[in-house]
Amino acid sequence: MELGTETEAKIIQAATEVFLEKGKDGARMQEIAGRANINKALLHYYFRSKDKLYEKVFREKVFRFLDELFSSVPQTDDIKIVLKEFTANYIDLISSHPELVRFILWEIRRGGQYMSDALRDIFAKHGFTKFPFLEKVQNAISEGTIRPLDPLHLIISVIGICVYPFIAQPLLENAIPGIQISSEGFLQKRKEEVFNLIWEGIQP
Amino acid sequence: MELGTETEAKIIQAATEVFLEKGKDGARMQEIAGRANINKALLHYYFRSKDKLYEKVFREKVFRFLDELFSSVPQTDDIKIVLKEFTANYIDLISSHPELVRFILWEIRRGGQYMSDALRDIFAKHGFTKFPFLEKVQNAISEGTIRPLDPLHLIISVIGICVYPFIAQPLLENAIPGIQISSEGFLQKRKEEVFNLIWEGIQP
């Protein structure tokens, strides 16, 4: 388990920037080398190919993101607190890594294999056998805290509600004058509206 | 206003396929020519460059999609019917073009200019001055049919809920064994769960 050299770190840094901006196919090894202030040959010395470099960058970025995401699932069994905190944390997390959304979208469009692998790794690391959410929702239904519903669909909806504004960010900011998705004001309001909609939507 | 030749249609068809599969940068003119059963030279005869061809394909595809989407907003003022029909229609529409959705979203994260242009054109064509939804929601709030909330956030949430399963489709189908996003069973269930969550979520 090495820490990696300084040059390696510079390459990863530069590669991340370029891959995020241009996508895998649009990215050029020349540009990555340029931003890292080295030459192309050195890129291939450290990482064997463009594919390997991309995989390394993607895995690292996404793994950290998912790790942070799943660490933000509250420990309590109180479904109201779980939902409130998770949505707020999730929105905060995404808003502080807006570029990453594009990266992940790109990868999913390509088939989503890396993402699935990363998810599996995260599950293994945290010892999950299923979405940590799922069980809490099922329990809440059994106890009658929330109305009967399909937990899987609820989770999909919650994630969709949280993540969509950031996916559509350029479009929304272009189509709706004055809106600023990443502004503190919008995020604050968004968290309230999201939680209210979901919470009211699942009352018995 | 010509109808275009048969060859032109073949090219558009092939180009659409390849661009959707590989993205703009990943697409190769050679492959497009191959699928259209012509040679590369003819591509440049009909469309001057790869850029022009891409723009043409994207604009056409997206315009039709948005046109269909906005045509599916029900005419009635009954907010319950509006929501029920719109979500159902929207989910149906997306499920019949899942690759297009992922493509559009990726394109949006690239800057979204084409999309914004297309949106503006659609608004102009239908004579909208704002989201047709917005006014209906505002009226429903004034009449007390639904609780006070921010209409803009509601719309964002509704769209997010509908579209997200298809964005994450490859990931979901990989991570959750047995799930089939585009299957009739899932879609049917999805429509019910989505409407229930939203409708219950906005009750006074």
Next chain:
DNA sequence: GTCTATACATCGATAGAC
């Protein structure tokens, strides 16, 4: 309009000096 042949640039990747 459609083809073959080819120009020209750029890509990822490698060889070899230091």
Next chain:
DNA sequence: GTCTATCGATGTATAGAC
């Protein structure tokens, strides 16, 4: 480890015969 130089493949685009 780091560089220059360059390879072979492939990309977009064009010239010119038919």
